[in-house]
Amino acid sequence: MAKAEALTPLEFWKIHEALLSHNTTYSDLWYFLYHAPLKIGEVLTLTFDDIENSRIRADEKRGNRALALNEAAMSVITKRQKRYPQDVYLFQSHSNRVKAQPKAITIIAFNAALRQAAAKVTTKNVSSQSARKTRAMQLLTQGADLEFISVMLNHHDAAYTRAWLGADEEKTKAA
Incomplete structure (x- = not known):
């Protein structure tokens, strides 16, 4: 499986627009992934009760740490509430098949919509990880410290973040 690639800001926003024309939940998720310190699997398990005072409550799934959410991520939550x-x-999910019992959208459905939207914009390998990787690379190229980016991504150390961003080795070595 090919690694997800970082996108240019223009590519990110064009994919966002394509998702928005298909499904607001998918476009909200794409934008939230860009701003939140969580991976897709963690985001999809979030309930509104998990959010308190611009933080995601601490629990075992997240290493017993409360995670701060920025203003942009909070705006998505407020809008969806x-x-x-x-x-x-x-x-x-608001599919007729699951209306009887609340269920989160699936990674499979989101990635299918994302691939379809991305195909109209770029030839890069785009997955749900691309939103996080795009933000990290933008911060890195703007001069942000790798340690800061590591904390923002909720990674355990900067060495992992450097390896995760590996496709752009020169940029990460310079940081």
């Missing part, structure tokens, strides 16, 4: 006040999950 207003739009779907009865939802349990932050990114809940």
Whole structure:
């Protein structure tokens, strides 16, 4: 399986627009992944009850650490709470097949929509990880410290972050 690639800001926003024309939940998720310190699997398990005072509550899944959310991520949460006040999950499926019981959207469905949207924009390998990788690479090229980026991504150390960003080895070595 090919590694997800970082995108240019223009590519990121064009994919966001393509997702928005297909499904607002998918476009919200894409934007949230760019801003949140969580991986896709962690995001899809988030409930509105997990969020308190601009933080994701600490629990065993997240290493017993409360994680701060930036203003952009909080704006997605606020918008989704207003739009779907009865939802349990932050990114809940509204498919007729699951209306009887609350379920989060699936990674498979999101990645299928993402691949379709990305195919209209770029030939790069795009997956749910691309949003996080794009933000990390943008911060890195703007001069942000690798240690800061590592904390922002909720990685355990900067060495892991450097390896994770490996496709752009020269940029990460310079940081």
